[in-house]
Amino acid sequence: MRKVIIAGNWKMYKTQGEAAEFLMEFMPQIDDAPEDREVVLCVPFTDLTIVNKSLHGNRIRLGAQNVHWEECGAYTGEISASMLTEMGVRYAIVGHSERRQFFGETDETVNLRLKAAQAGGLIPILCVGETNQQRDAGETERVIISQLEHGLVGVDLDRLVIAYEPIWAIGTGETCETTEANRVIGIIRDRSKSPQISIQYGGSVKPSNIDEIMAQPHIDGVLVGGASLAAADFARIVNYQ
Numbered sequence: 001m002r003k004v005i006i007a008g009n010w011k012m013y014k015t016q017g018e019a020a021e022f023l024m025e026f027m028p029q030i031d032d033a034p035e036d037r038e039v040v041l042c043v044p045f046t047d048l049t050i051v052n053k054s055l056h057g058n059r060i061r062l063g064a065q066n067v068h069w070e071e072c073g074a075y076t077g078e079i080s081a082s083m084l085t086e087m088g089v090r091y092a093i094v095g096h097s098e099r100r101q102f103f104g105e106t107d108e109t110v111n112l113r114l115k116a117a118q119a120g121g122l123i124p125i126l127c128v129g130e131t132n133q134q135r136d137a138g139e140t141e142r143v144i145i146s147q148l149e150h151g152l153v154g155v156d157l158d159r160l161v162i163a164y165e166p167i168w169a170i171g172t173g174e175t176c177e178t179t180e181a182n183r184v185i186g187i188i189r190d191r192s193k194s195p196q197i198s199i200q201y202g203g204s205v206k207p208s209n210i211d212e213i214m215a216q217p218h219i220d221g222v223l224v225g226g227a228s229l230a231a232a233d234f235a236r237i238v239n240y241q
């Protein structure tokens with residue numbers, strides 16, 4: 001079912017101490033947030049334990065930022081779905097543009113990770129998006145459709161979230177026009193042939209633009225980087241009007 005999902009992606013930020021501090025400040029501020037929205041925190045692996053303990057009985061869901069396709073094995077630096085679910089993790093980001101850009105992630109490895117995440121009981125958040133050059137060359141649709149076609153082979157669309165994150169809008173302060181984000185997300189929904197799938201927007205989401213973003217009919221939530229690191233900012237985003 002289409003569900004509103006407001007997710008924070010902390011990337012490689014926050015020690016355990018900083019995570020605990022954030023939660024103490026953040027949780028009281030979302031006490032009265034409407035029940036219609038799911039709140040997810042995708043934290044570094046090293047923060048999973050402390051965040052999971054602090055969330056006990058709370059409405060916030062725990063997320064990771066990657067997951068490997070094998071159950072176990074000689075894969076230095078990787079982590080498996082069962083290792084994550086054991087720690088209370090519900091969601092895992094897969095194919096974030098920073099993984100694609102800096103760590104050689106391809107549509108093929110993204111596909112393997114998506115299937116393994118689902119098989120292990122996680123809900124993957126698949127990230128797709130075009131670069132600046134691709135946008136300027138009018139290739140946005142082609143790039144997104146190609147990422148979906150290759151990434152989604154054999155993936156269960158009922159247990160998936162997609163995040164449209166135009167790369168040029170990530171960490172730049174330059175938000176995609178909300179109507180353009182809505183248009184691209186509409187295309188993603190059509191192509192996925194799954195009208196019930198939740199599709200988020202990501203890229204410079206802030207307290208000042210969240211209300212306008214969430215007013216768009218195709219946008220089911222947001223994946224927030226920088227603004228999820230400050231408790232007051234992320235609380236304002238969760239409490240969007």
Ligand code: 13P
Nearest residue numbers: 009170171203204225226
């Ligand atoms: P910013 O919100 O910092 O632009 O990052 C977006 C992002 O990459 C979320 O996954």
